[in-house]
Amino acid sequence: MDIELRGAGGEPVDLLRTFVSHGVADLPPLFVDARRPSLTVTLRLRRSVRTVVVAPGREGFAVVTVKRSEPPAEMRGEIEREIRRVLRLDEDLSEFYGMAADDPMLSWVTRGAGRLIRSQSVFEETVKTVCTTNCAWSATEKMVGALVEHLGTRAPGAPASGAAGRAFPTARAMADAGEEFYRAVAKAGYRGAYLRALAEGVAAGDTDLEELDRDASPALPDDEVERRLLRLPGVGPYAAAHVMMMLGRYSRLVLDSWTRPKVASLLGRDTVPDAEIRGRFQPYGRYAGLAFWLFLTRDWVDEEGSA
DNA sequence: CGTCCAGGTCTAC
DNA sequence: GGTAGACCTGGACGC
Numbered sequence: 001m002d003i004e005l006r007g008a009g010g011e012p013v014d015l016l017r018t019f020v021s022h023g024v025a026d027l028p029p030l031f032v033d034a035r036r037p038s039l040t041v042t043l044r045l046r047r048s049v050r051t052v053v054v055a056p057g058r059e060g061f062a063v064v065t066v067k068r069s070e071p072p073a074e075m076r077g078e079i080e081r082e083i084r085r086v087l088r089l090d091e092d093l094s095e096f097y098g099m100a101a102d103d104p105m106l107s108w109v110t111r112g113a114g115r116l117i118r119s120q121s122v123f124e125e126t127v128k129t130v131c132t133t134n135c136a137w138s139a140t141e142k143m144v145g146a147l148v149e150h151l152g153t154r155a156p157g158a159p160a161s162g163a164a165g166r167a168f169p170t171a172r173a174m175a176d177a178g179e180e181f182y183r184a185v186a187k188a189g190y191r192g193a194y195l196r197a198l199a200e201g202v203a204a205g206d207t208d209l210e211e212l213d214r215d216a217s218p219a220l221p222d223d224e225v226e227r228r229l230l231r232l233p234g235v236g237p238y239a240a241a242h243v244m245m246m247l248g249r250y251s252r253l254v255l256d257s258w259t260r261p262k263v264a265s266l267l268g269r270d271t272v273p274d275a276e277i278r279g280r281f282q283p284y285g286r287y288a289g290l291a292f293w294l295f296l297t298r299d300w301v302d303e304e305g306s307a
Numbered sequence: 308c309g310t311c312c313a314g315g316t317c318t319a320c
Numbered sequence: 321g322g323t324a325g326a327c328c329t330g331g332a333c334g335c
Contacts, residue, residue, distance in 0.1 A: 134327080134328090134329095135328085135329070135330085136329090136330075136331070136332095138330080138331075139328095139329060139330070139331095142329090142330095183328085187328080187329060187330085188328075188329090189327075189328025189329050190326095190327050190328050190329095191328075192328085
């Protein structure tokens with residue numbers, strides 16, 4: 001099926017920029033192949049699990065194909081909705097583009113950058129973010145890979161082993177996995193207890209993460225969303241800002257051991273105080289975090305458009 | 308082989 | 321409310 005690459009405000013969408021918009025776009029159950037280019041994702045649907053490939057189609061469109069089986073009509077509708085969510089196509093970035101157009105550092109984004117690949121659920125976003133804390137990216141890949149490989153449901157056509165072809169695990173599946181799994185298989189270290197507690201809270205219905213999405217609760221203020229996220233085990237200021245960015249709530253800047261040196265290097269300095277960084281992007285208001293992220297990741301795709 | 312530290316957070320002052 | 325110290329893990333460093 002075809003999906004038109006057009007934002008909710010009619011703004012352009014650069015599909016390759018979207019594919020390489022964020023490192024989490026390449027954590028299972030998402031796989032980016034920047035060469036082809038394509039995005040493969042295994043989706044949990046209401047009544048099944050399917051692996052879907054998104055690639056450039058005819059001019060202005062993405063083409064979505066479902067692996068193995070041609071899905072029935074109602075499933076196709078569901079898949080299209082989920083892909084639109086993952087690609088963030090229903091977000092209106094035209095106001096942000098209006099601001100960026102007058103900024104020499106960011107005017108380039110108006111060609112279609114700014115849609116950060118999103119996971120299927122806020123729960124998934126939160127788990128992945130906790131898995132990025134206080135460790136190298138290789139450790140994050142190890143942890144998330146193990147969760148999907150060992151706890152995720154297989155889609156038709158999934159390889160016998162590995163994370164490919166499996167959906168992100170449900171909160172229940174993660175809550176039921178024992179301490180030993182998090183220690184010996186996922187190599188999550190002290191995060192294991194956080195992940196289990198987080199999953200148990202969601203599975204038991206005590207924690208509702210999905211309502212924190214900007215689409216789900218546009219009236220919920222960012223301050224309140226941040227307060228709720230900070231109550232979660234393993235979620236501090238960095239993780240809260242990061243999850244919020246993935247929820248389309250860009251008021252916070254993601255400040256961590258990767259972004260701080262990166263912004264300093266781009267400004268040709270040794271270090272830059274957090275307050276100064278915030279000050280520089282403050283004019284973008286509720287898009288400050290997105291402006292900051294795009295400023296940092298401009299070099300992820302070169303001018304010719306290859307990653 | 309020991310120390311440091313990666314896309315930090317928690318607890319105890 | 322603000323700040324040390326501990327914390328799993330493993331790859332990168334210095335010695």
